[in-house]
Amino acid sequence: MALIVQKYGGTSVGSSERIQHVAEKVIAMRKQGHDVVVVVSAMSGETNRLVSLAKSIADPPEPREFDVILATGEQVTIGLLSIAIQAKGYAARSYTGGQVHILTDNAHNKARILEIDDKKMRADLAKGTILVVAGFQGVDEYGNITTLGRGGSDTTAVALAAALKADECQIYTDVDGVYTTDPRIEPRARRLDRISFEEMLEMASLGSKVLQIRSVEFAGKYNVPLRVLSSFEEGQGTLITSEDNIMEQALISGIAFSRDEAKLTILGVPDKPGTAYQILGPISDANIEVDMIIQNMATDGMTTDFTFTVHRNDHKKALNVLQKIAQNLGAKEVRSDEQVVKISLVGVGMRSHAGIASKMFKTLADVGINIQMISTSEIKISVAVDEKFLELGVRVLHEAFGLDKATA
Amino acid sequence: MALIVQKYGGTSVGSSERIQHVAEKVIAMRKQGHDVVVVVSAMSGETNRLVSLAKSIADPPEPREFDVILATGEQVTIGLLSIAIQAKGYAARSYTGGQVHILTDNAHNKARILEIDDKKMRADLAKGTILVVAGFQGVDEYGNITTLGRGGSDTTAVALAAALKADECQIYTDVDGVYTTDPRIEPRARRLDRISFEEMLEMASLGSKVLQIRSVEFAGKYNVPLRVLSSFEEGQGTLITSEDNIMEQALISGIAFSRDEAKLTILGVPDKPGTAYQILGPISDANIEVDMIIQNMATDGMTTDFTFTVHRNDHKKALNVLQKIAQNLGAKEVRSDEQVVKISLVGVGMRSHAGIASKMFKTLADVGINIQMISTSEIKISVAVDEKFLELGVRVLHEAFGLDKATA
Numbered sequence: 001m002a003l004i005v006q007k008y009g010g011t012s013v014g015s016s017e018r019i020q021h022v023a024e025k026v027i028a029m030r031k032q033g034h035d036v037v038v039v040v041s042a043m044s045g046e047t048n049r050l051v052s053l054a055k056s057i058a059d060p061p062e063p064r065e066f067d068v069i070l071a072t073g074e075q076v077t078i079g080l081l082s083i084a085i086q087a088k089g090y091a092a093r094s095y096t097g098g099q100v101h102i103l104t105d106n107a108h109n110k111a112r113i114l115e116i117d118d119k120k121m122r123a124d125l126a127k128g129t130i131l132v133v134a135g136f137q138g139v140d141e142y143g144n145i146t147t148l149g150r151g152g153s154d155t156t157a158v159a160l161a162a163a164l165k166a167d168e169c170q171i172y173t174d175v176d177g178v179y180t181t182d183p184r185i186e187p188r189a190r191r192l193d194r195i196s197f198e199e200m201l202e203m204a205s206l207g208s209k210v211l212q213i214r215s216v217e218f219a220g221k222y223n224v225p226l227r228v229l230s231s232f233e234e235g236q237g238t239l240i241t242s243e244d245n246i247m248e249q250a251l252i253s254g255i256a257f258s259r260d261e262a263k264l265t266i267l268g269v270p271d272k273p274g275t276a277y278q279i280l281g282p283i284s285d286a287n288i289e290v291d292m293i294i295q296n297m298a299t300d301g302m303t304t305d306f307t308f309t310v311h312r313n314d315h316k317k318a319l320n321v322l323q324k325i326a327q328n329l330g331a332k333e334v335r336s337d338e339q340v341v342k343i344s345l346v347g348v349g350m351r352s353h354a355g356i357a358s359k360m361f362k363t364l365a366d367v368g369i370n371i372q373m374i375s376t377s378e379i380k381i382s383v384a385v386d387e388k389f390l391e392l393g394v395r396v397l398h399e400a401f402g403l404d405k406a407t408a
Numbered sequence: 409m410a411l412i413v414q415k416y417g418g419t420s421v422g423s424s425e426r427i428q429h430v431a432e433k434v435i436a437m438r439k440q441g442h443d444v445v446v447v448v449s450a451m452s453g454e455t456n457r458l459v460s461l462a463k464s465i466a467d468p469p470e471p472r473e474f475d476v477i478l479a480t481g482e483q484v485t486i487g488l489l490s491i492a493i494q495a496k497g498y499a500a501r502s503y504t505g506g507q508v509h510i511l512t513d514n515a516h517n518k519a520r521i522l523e524i525d526d527k528k529m530r531a532d533l534a535k536g537t538i539l540v541v542a543g544f545q546g547v548d549e550y551g552n553i554t555t556l557g558r559g560g561s562d563t564t565a566v567a568l569a570a571a572l573k574a575d576e577c578q579i580y581t582d583v584d585g586v587y588t589t590d591p592r593i594e595p596r597a598r599r600l601d602r603i604s605f606e607e608m609l610e611m612a613s614l615g616s617k618v619l620q621i622r623s624v625e626f627a628g629k630y631n632v633p634l635r636v637l638s639s640f641e642e643g644q645g646t647l648i649t650s651e652d653n654i655m656e657q658a659l660i661s662g663i664a665f666s667r668d669e670a671k672l673t674i675l676g677v678p679d680k681p682g683t684a685y686q687i688l689g690p691i692s693d694a695n696i697e698v699d700m701i702i703q704n705m706a707t708d709g710m711t712t713d714f715t716f717t718v719h720r721n722d723h724k725k726a727l728n729v730l731q732k733i734a735q736n737l738g739a740k741e742v743r744s745d746e747q748v749v750k751i752s753l754v755g756v757g758m759r760s761h762a763g764i765a766s767k768m769f770k771t772l773a774d775v776g777i778n779i780q781m782i783s784t785s786e787i788k789i790s791v792a793v794d795e796k797f798l799e800l801g802v803r804v805l806h807e808a809f810g811l812d813k814a815t816a
Contacts, residue, residue, distance in 0.1 A: 016464040050484065056424040057488050058495035065494070068502050069487035072480035076458065079477035080465050086473070087466035094476050098506070099551055143507055 002167035003035045003125070007135065007157035010044035011174050012231035013077050022231065023084035025172075026130060030090060035125045037164065039135040039157040040081055042073025063108035067137075067147045070109075071097070074134035074153070082132045091129040095120070097137035097145070102156065104138035104146045111138060111146035113155065116163035125164075133160060154215035162222035169219065169226050170237075171211060176230035177238035178203065178210055180403040181255040185394050188404040192253060193236070196243040197226075199253045202346040202380045216240065243348055251349035251356065252401040255394055261291070262315035263340045263372065263384060264308060264322055268332025271297065271304040279306055279325055286321050288314045292342070292375040292384060303332070307373065309384060312338060340372065341390045344382040345397065357381050363400040369393050410575035411443040411533070415543065415565035418452035419582050420639035421485050430639065431492035433580075438498060438538055445529065445539045445572065447565040448489055450481025471516035475545075475555045478517075479505070482542035482561070490540045499537040503528070505545035505553070510564065512546035512554045519546060519554035521563065524571035533572075541568060562623035570630035577627065577634050578645075579619060584638035585646035586611065586618055588811040589663040593802050596812040600661060601644070604651040605634075607661045610754040610788045624648065651756055659764065660755035660809040663802055669699070670723035671748045671780065671792060672716060672730055676740025679705065679712040687714055687733055694729050696722045700750070700783040700792060711740070715781065717792060720746060748780065749798045752790040753805065765789050771808040777801050 006029065008022050022038075029036050042050075047070065054061040054069050061069075078094035085092035100120055104111035124131055135153025138146050148155055154171055161169035177191040178200065195203070197220030204213050210228055219226040219240065229237030269275055276295065283290060293308045310318045319336050326334045350356040357374075360381055364371060369392065373384035385393055398404060414437065416430050430446075437444050450458075455478065462469040462477050469477075486502035493500035508528055512519035532539055543561025546554050556563055562579055569577035585599040586608065603611070605628030612621050618636055627634040627648065637645030677683055684703065691698060701716045718726045727744050734742045758764040768789055772779060777800065781792035793801055806812060 016461070019465060053424070053484070054488065054491060057427060057491045061487075061491045062494045065487040065490040065502055067487075068490075068504075069484050072483045075480045075483070076461070076477050079469075079473040079475075080462065082473040082476075083462060083465045083469045086470045094473055096476075096553075145504075 001033045001035070003037070003164060004029055005037045005039065005157050005161040005164070005166045005169045006172060007039040007153055007170065008041070008172045008231060009153065009174075010041040010047070012172050013040050013081065014044040016080075018231075019077070019080050019084050022172075023081060023088055025231070026081075026085060027088055027090050030130055035128075037121065037125070037131045037133060037160055037166070038081065039133050039153055039160060040074060040077045041135050041153040043077055046073040046076070064144060067108045067145050070147050071134070071137040071145045074136050078132045078134045085130055085132070091127070092132055093124055093129050094132045094134075096134045097156070098139040098143065100133060102138035102159070104140055104148070106140040106142075106144065106146065108144075108146055110149040111140070113138060113148070113159045116159060118163045121160075121164065151212035151215075154212040155218055158215045158218045158222070158224055158226065161224045162218070166224065169224050171215075171226065171228050172231040173210060173228060174230065174232065175210055175228070176233050176235045177228050178240070179254070181394055181398055182257070185257075185391050186255075186398045186404075188398065190404055192238050194239045194241060194246045195253050196246055196348050197240060198243070198379055199346050199348055200226075200240045202344065202377075203254055203256050211240075250347060251353055252345050252347035252403065253349075254346050254403065255397050255401075256344045256346055257390060257394055258342045259387065259390065260312045261309045261340045261342050261384060262312045262318070263337045264310065264315075264318055265335045265337075266306045266322055266326055266329075266331050266333075267335065268298060268303040269306055269326075269329050270331075271302060275304065275329070276306070278329060279322075280308070282321050282325055283308075283310075283318060286317060288318050288321070292373045292382065294373050309340065309342070309373065339387045340384050341387045342382050342384050343390065343393045343397065344380050345401070346380050348379050350381070351378055359400065360397065363396050364389075364393055367392060367396050409441045409443070411445070411572060412437055413445045413447065413565050413569040413572070413574045413577045414580060415447040415561055415578065416449070416580045416639060417561065417582075418449040418455070420580050421448050421489065422452035424488075426639075427485070427488050427492050430580075431489060431496055433639070434489075434493060434538060435496055435498050443533045445533070445541060445568055445574070446489065447541050447543045447561055447568060448482060448485040449543050449561040451485055454481040454484070472552060475516050475553050478555050479542070479545045479553045482544050486540045486542045493538055493540070499535070500540055501532055501537050502540045502542075504542045505564070506547040506551065508541060510546035510567070512548055512556070514548040514550075514552065514554065516552075516554055518557040519548070521546060521556070521567045524567060526571045529568075529572065559620035559623075562620040563626055566623045566626045566630070566632055566634065569632045570626070574632065577632050579623075579634065579636050580639040581618060581636060582638065582640065583618055583636070584641050584643045585636050586648070587662070589802055589806055590665070593665075593799050594663075594806045596806065598812055600646045602647045602649060602654050603661050604654055604756050605648055606651070606787055607754050607756055608634075608648045610752065610785075611662055611664050619648075658755060659757035659761055660753050660811065661757075662754050662811065663805055663809075664752045664754055665798060665802055666750045667795065667798065668720045669717045669748045669750050669792060670720045670726070671745045672718065672723075672726055673743045673745075674714045674730055674734055674737075674739050674741075675743065676706060676711045677714055677734075677737050678739075679710060683712065683737070684714065686737060687730070688716070690729050690733055691716075691718075691726060694725060696726050696729070700781050700790065702781050702783075717748065717750070717781065747795045748792050749795045750790050750792050751798065751801045751805065752788050753809070754788050756787050758789070759786055767808065768805065771804050772801060775800060775804050
């Protein structure tokens with residue numbers, strides 16, 4: 001008998017029928033003898049409806065009151081799911097974030113969980129009651145309603161699992177697990193049985209949007225085994241766990257990619273100490289996040305070229321800032337390119353194996369893909385390439401690193 | 409400078425535009441230097457939407473969880489109105505029932521308010537903040553969300569006014585006050601400037617559905633001056649207050665009526681002690697409320713005829729019960745009539761003036777209206793008549809008692 005926290009997203013509870021279906025899944029788990037805590041999101045579409053309503057009054061809405069409005073979405077779902085479970089003959093009880101004292105800071109609309117009081121929940125679980133808790137919300141120390149920001153229900157589930165020392169936190173979504181890469185690009189992409197927290201973080205931040213990054217960080221920090229499964233199909237999903245629990249570690253776990261890149265280059269900057277800061281300081285001041293960075297000496301030996309990537313949404317803004325910088329520094333020219341994508345190999349196995357990078361570069365070169373930029377971390381190698389090579393690049397790498405075959 | 413509690417119903421906050429309009433009305437009151445607490449209902453249609461949603465899962469929905477769902481309707485409105493007030497440059501703060509500790513019993517879906525903690529509210533008011541409180545909801549002693557039942561927002565407003573010792577509780581509706589009778593029946597009906605709590609109770613329970621009866625009882629009990637006004641038109645509305653505050657008391661304040669009557673008669677019941685109980689006991693056991701009752705001796709001196717009225721919805725059910733009773737008692741016959749209405753004169757002035765009843769009966773007789781039943785209380789005389797006489801009866805009485813003329 002274990003204690004399981006399950007989380008169902010907006011699509012999984014998007015209609016009365018789907019809520020009935022979730023009730024059956026929850027009860028099936030209870031019937032196996034497990035204690036169950038369920039975290040739910042607002043019904044799909046509901047949060048958008050509430051956002052529009054608030055913005056029709058004032059845009060942006062005042063943050064405290066915006067949270068009061070947004071929190072109702074999940075409150076409706078917890079009531080509906082509890083009614084559905086009870087109607088099928090099982091004890092259930094709903095709780096808002098405030099009712100189980102999910103204490104957060106007071107950063108409305110993007111609050112962080114500080115503490116959870118597990119007393120009430122433990123008493124209910126001891127009686128065999130299924131708990132249904134509103135995701136995405138909490139209260140600050142003065143009892144004001146706060147929300148964790150979009151996708152915060154995943155974080156709520158992990159935080160509850162950590163507070164209750166649950167055996168597993170199961171995140172039900174519309175995909176049946178984490179894949180070696182996006183199956184829409186490489187049909188031979190394979191569902192991973194297990195992946196480490198760190199790898200998942202790299203996969204998520206690079207565009208495999210299965211889980212909220214914050215919830216994975218949280219799960220890693222508190223070592224909560226996290227499982228991603230489908231609400232609609234049966235299956236074991238993918239278990240995200242600490243590296244120690246993954247017996248046979250593949251070299252590479254997956255290939256992530258991002259289409260949302262833009263590349264900016266400032267050419268012919270006089271090469272003096274502090275140049276990098278003089279360029280990136282104003283970019284950062286404009287709240288633009290920089291991803292990959294490279295700096296080369298120009299052929300004249302007196303000036304340098306400086307290239308970096310930003311999110312494509314920030315391209316125009318970054319370009320404006322950079323043009324001003326270029327004038328101030330007496331640089332020769334500014335160039336930019338929106339036709340850039342990033343492809344990344346992710347795997348904890350690369351820590352102990354040399355030659356991954358060279359194999360990656362050779363594989364891409366063999367099919368004529370020119371690498372524009374490279375950046376590496378302990379468990380990741382990323383390259384920027386022309387966007388027309390995205391699909392080809394992902395597929396040849398997927399094949400070269402044997403990702404379509406189960407781990408030996 | 410006064411402390412004013414205002415309540416706006418679902419129609420008054422039914423759209424973004426209307427919420428903006430309410431924000432302006434609230435601010436206008438604040439600008440006059442008054443402290444303002446606003447109580448709001450769910451946007452019109454919202455409670456029905458939530459009810460259908462819950463019933464699509466299970467019907468009836470489990471009461472505790474039903475309240476969790478229903479309470480979100482008002483929670484959305486308090487957020488929206490607070491945002492609107494703030495956007496116009498005034499400090500505002502929303503509170504759910506739980507956040508200002510509107511403590512109720514645990515009778516979910518029809519809870520009663522036990523206590524309100526005014527500390528938080530007084531602190532906010534002292535800072536000049538406009539408070540926006542969710543109507544219709546509270547929490548029980550364990551922190552479970554409760555609702556007061558339909559129309560409960562009026563009760564919340566009066567309870568807050570009582571707790572805060574407000575100078576006036578203003579109920580904004582879609583009518584501009586309490587009228588001497590329904591203007592759709594008598595176009596010369598006149599808006600009353602003032603009416604006593606007791607008269608209002610009789611008017612409300614007899615079908616002038618301006619205010620919830622419970623809120624009027626509450627206001628009377630705690631002597632909270634209650635004012636009914638229109639959200640859409642300017643005007644002073646009608647002040648409902650204690651009798652002592654009404655200087656020049658008219659004999660009759662208004663004429664109420666009810667179309668929802670049905671009359672049942674059991675003929676030829678042997679006249680023995682306990683007969684009335686033997687008839688009305690089973691009716692009451694069937695949860696049917698009896699309104700007017702008359703009992704006459706039959707011409708033979710041995711048996712009695714017994715007549716009473718019930719709500720028209722209960723007619724069939726009452727008839728079935730009565731037919732069984734008739735068999736048991738060996739009565740001669742059971743008759744029933746759905747074509748019956750009730751017309752009532754209401755006025756505290758009739759306490760000290762004889763002759764009201766006879767004037768009423770003569771007025772009706774003069775135009776050929778046959779009175780089928782009569783019942784009286786200290787401040788009310790009601791008659792049952794054929795429904796075809798409803799309009800005529802109301803009009804001749806309205807004229808006879810000079811209700812179209814302002815109090816001398």
